[in-house]
Amino acid sequence: MGNKQNESVGEILKKAASKENGTYLFYKNAAGKVKDVYTKDILHKFAEEELKHKQIIENFNPETLENIEIEIDETSRKGVSEFLTDTDEGITKDSDIQDVLLYAAKREKKAFHFYENMSKLVMDQELKKMFTWLAQEESKHKEDIEALFWEVMYR
Numbered sequence: 709m710g711n712k713q714n715e716s717v718g719e720i721l722k723k724a725a726s727k728e729n730g731t732y733l734f735y736k737n738a739a740g741k742v743k744d745v746y747t748k749d750i751l752h753k754f755a756e757e758e759l760k761h762k763q764i765i766e767n768f769n770p771e772t773l774e775n776i777e778i779e780i781d782e783t784s785r786k787g788v789s790e791f792l793t794d795t796d797e798g799i800t801k802d803s804d805i806q807d808v809l810l811y812a813a814k815r816e817k818k819a820f821h822f823y824e825n826m827s828k829l830v831m832d833q834e835l836k837k838m839f840t841w842l843a844q845e846e847s848k849h850k851e852d853i854e855a856l857f858w859e860v861m862y863r
Contacts, residue, residue, distance in 0.1 A: 717835065720826065721765055728762035731815060738808045747805055750856055754812070754849060761842060768838055809857040816850035 732755050739751035820843050827839035 717830065717832075721768060724822070725762050725765040727819070728758050728765060731819070732758035732762060734812070734815070738805075738812070742805050742808075744805070744860075747856070747860065750852075754853075757845070757849065761845065764838065764842075768835070805860050806857065809853050809860065813850050813853045813857065816846050816853060820846040820850060 735751045735755035735758060739748050739755060742748050742751065823839045823843035823846060827836050827843060830836050830839065
């Protein structure tokens with residue numbers, strides 16, 4: 709039947725807010741490194757959106773959620789832990805914009821799967837709505853990043 713584990717929604721939201729903050733810093737730092745003004749502007753826009761996600765998550769009242777636990781099975785846990793694990797996947801000061809965008813697309817994909825998973829696991833309708841919205845946002849980011857990647861490749 710697989711290993712089940714309970715985790716409080718409050719704990720999960722804290723980790724998710726922290727991840728959004730990490731992604732915000734990632735885009736902000738990447739924007740600081742690239743020379744191309746167009747790419748720099750786009751990375752700044754992504755950074756602002758991640759910051760907005762963090763604020764939305766933090767504004768969702770975690771005190772009322774502290775005692776709500778959700779059951780996460782092993783397959784869901786993999787997606788959750790993938791998103792919540794910190795990794796820079798080889799991004800260094802020598803990485804070019806293509807490396808940064810590929811990494812960013814992977815990060816957005818993980819975020820999408822995480823929020824999509826969470827939207828299916830929670831019963832609270834407001835939480836479900838928030839996770840569904842965040843999943844859609846991350847999916848849009850991934851598409852935008854992929855479009856930017858191809859633009860940069862063929863410029």
